[in-house]
Amino acid sequence: MNTETTPSLNQLGWRPYFQQQLSLEEFEQYQIGRISEQHRNSNVLLTEKGQLSLVSTPNDVPVCVGDWVLYDTNNRLVRVLERQSLFQRKAAGTKVNSQLIAANVDQLFIVSSLNSDFSLNRIERYLAIAKEAEVEPIIILTKADQCTDIDTPVEQVQKLNPLIIVHAINALDSNDLNQLEPYCKAGKTLALLGSSGVGKSTLMNGLMGINTQATAEIRESDGRGRHTTTARSLKWLPSGGIFIDTPGMRELQLVDCETGVNETFSEIINLAKKCRFSDCSHNSEPGCAVQKAIENGQLELRRLQSFNKLHREQELNSATIAEKRSKDKSLGKMIHRVQAESRQMKNKSYEF
């Protein structure tokens, strides 16, 4: 995609899901745009007429990169369209409020390397995040060139979910990257997730047609190895796809991910329905169908341990947030105000 030319809404990812949310009046009155950058006092919008700065006021509802919005002739936000998917995260440091990270991502590349860093538990954690965000996960196992037995880890990942798509690649090899072309087509929005050093930048640069070897050398020579790619949150791929790489994407944690965790471990949830006690902890209770499945080799103990760990983790993070919220009265007031104003705005738009 040549960023010099103005993209069509379809190239930006517009589709019937968003179109059907618009009333005829809205369609006539307002313009449509997609948020590509977020700054403290303004947001950059990509529109059919080019790029513009969306005027933001403190009373605006929260938005994030990837959001589809309606805006008026004064470049002011009218409303945010319902999201098809949404990544959120617990803020770093002492702030524990959930923050919007990226919206309307179609596919998430979950990146994990095939060297000693390979971890099924970590992949499960990322799968739960993808499920919770309602984004399709694609597992990319990098550093295949540094692994003598690729089949075993690929089979292990495939066993987590037979429907999941897994690719084992050398992210430095353009032939291997060709396998990923189907996900990078025009109108598709991608994001990636994976721990440090697994090859996320290498992969992204490779897909963007940037010389990855040069990137690696720069990283090694500056010794810091931090993002040598541009800091833009939304990147165009040569094949027309869109990569969303907001800073927060890389530090996503499990917060309020009960649904995501349960979906990732659906076989345990199904077994648990057959436990004698409805509140079975699958530890040592009599009549536990989960323990029975472990005993007869149907379920790996590792799966149950990973499930328990992720459940606890998301519960803990969510509880911390709930506690913070109940204490933070001013935040509650702010939410009320924002909601009231948003309602007012909506009513206003219907008056036209």
Ligand SMILES: Nc1nc2c(ncn2[C@@H]2O[C@H](COP(=O)(O)OP(=O)(O)OP(=O)(O)O)[C@@H](O)[C@H]2O)c(=O)[nH]1
């Ligand atoms: N041999 C080989 N090296 C790779 C592969 N993928 C990445 N690397 C190398 O691994 C190192 C780390 O890769 P990065 O792309 O910087 O990893 P990252 O996930 O972006 O790391 P952070 O920026 O810390 O999050 C670099 O030296 C890459 O050249 C691969 O498939 N094979």
Ligand SMILES: [Zn+2]
């Ligand atoms: Zn049980």
